[in-house]
Amino acid sequence: MFAASATALQAGPKQFAYLDEDTGRTFVPLRLMGEYAGAAVDWQPEAERIVLRKEGKEIVLHLGRSEAGIGSEAMPLDAPPFALDGVTYVPLRFVGTALGLSVEWQKEINAVRIAQQDGDVRLPVVPLGSIRTDKSPIVHESRTFQVxxxxxxxxxxxxxxxxxxxxxxxxxxxxxIGRTEALSSIAERHGAMVAINGAFFDAYTESDIKMPYGWIMNDGEVLNRGTGEVRATFIYDKNNLAEVADGGDMPGLIREGNIDGAIQAGPRLVRDGKVDLDVEGERFRDPKILTSSGARSALGITRDHKLMLVTVPAATIPQLAEIMRQAGAWQAMNLDGGASSGLYYNGKYVTTPGRLLSNVLIVKLER
Structure with a gap:
């Protein structure tokens, strides 16, 4: 995860790296070089000229121009800077090397890690042209799978x-924490377009307080602490860079300070595009998870940074894992199920839960 020194990057709009699939080059926001790399950034819009200064070194680039200068030396560029949607992007490999940064590709989450001596930052990588604000970013479908x-x-x-x-x-x-409420009520109260049930909770106690199990976080705040569970946990940061983490890693990841939200449930279903189940290793003992068929909820993450929220009326955990793999998940995990399984979309239930819920994952859509 991120080191504490990268915290300042997490404020404001999402930041990500663009991949130009024609050239194989990755571009990052110019702003990143100032905020993270510690370079002084001088943007000269009339000349479309960018000057970066750090520790006596001066790097000069121009929008759309296939050459750059480092000090008095001119160097060719096979990936010139460009501007898109009011943001200037510069070639990561060239600029990172010039500023003394280490660049690492992280295949498992389709992100780039940029490191220097006092910390690192990760940015999700998306293909250039793949973000289309003229289309809805949320799609609902019903699909049939053969397992x-x-x-x-x-x-x-x-x-x-x-x-x-x-x-x-x-x-x-x-x-x-500890209260229960209808899924639709939670969604409507928060202005959510989408909502799905989250972590397991003490649904069968006669007490009015029905505590959830495992880590729950929102806006960087721990709302419910795990008690040593090693179960799979969905985490994401301010850039919506999401992954399924191993639950035993959570204390260390939280100390690093850049998890924006988390739900611990499990078991993990898919890792790197393949079914990956270790139900007993995640210390599940309930037959409802080990052997039984029942209503299921799950989430998956695709390689191109899409989140899939899924409900199935009756399946075993191995069957659910195969469904998530076939659906295209690169990483996936199980959520609470049975009577808790519920999915809400655009003002109505897609799957109606059979009980009040303790906690939910919601998706809000800014108009």
Whole structure:
């Protein structure tokens, strides 16, 4: 995850890196070079000229021009800077090397890690031209999957996480951990376009207080602490860079300070595009998880930074894992299920839960 020194980057609009698939080059916002790399940035709009200064070194680039200067030396560029939607992007490899940064590609989450001596930052990587604000970033569909000779009809809502209009939140019922509330009520109260049930909770206690199990975070704040669970956990940062983390890593990841939201549930279903189940290793003992078929909820993350929220009326955990793989998840995990399984979209239920819920993952869409 991120080191503490990268915290300042997480304020404001999402930041990501663009991949030009024609050249294979990656571009990052010019702003990043000032905020993170510690360079003085001089943008001269009339000349479309960029000057970066750091530790006595001066780097000069021009928009659309295939050459750059480092000090008095002119150097060719096969990936010239460009401007898009009011943001100036510069070639990461060239500028990063010139400023003494280490650049690492992180395949498992389709991100680039940029490091210097006092910390690092990760940015999601998206293909140039893939973010289309003229289209809705949220799509609902019903799909039928064949697993082991059986048919399963799933409800799937797919969210483009890099779209600037998309915001994720993890919210407790009634605004406080331990309360319960209808899924639709939670969604409507928060102005959500999409909502799905989240972490397991003590649904069968006679007490009015029904506590969730495991880590729950929102806006960087820990709302509910894990108690040593190693179960899979969905985490994301301010850029909506999302992943399924191993639950045992959560204390260290939280100390690093840049998780914006988290829901711990499990088990993990898919890792790197392949079914990856270790139900007993995640310390599940309930037959409802180990062997039974039941209503299921799950989330998946695609390689191109889309979030899939899925419900299936009756499936075992291995069947659900195969469904998520076939649906295109690169990473995936199970959420609470049974009577808790519920999915809300655009003002109505797609899957109606059979009980009040403790906590939910919501998606808000800025107009």
């Amino acid at each position: 082991g000779g059986k048919s399963f009809k799933a409800q799937i809502i797919t969210i483009s996480l890099m779209d600037p209009r998309v915001e994720l939140d993890v919210v407790p019922a009634g605004g406080k």
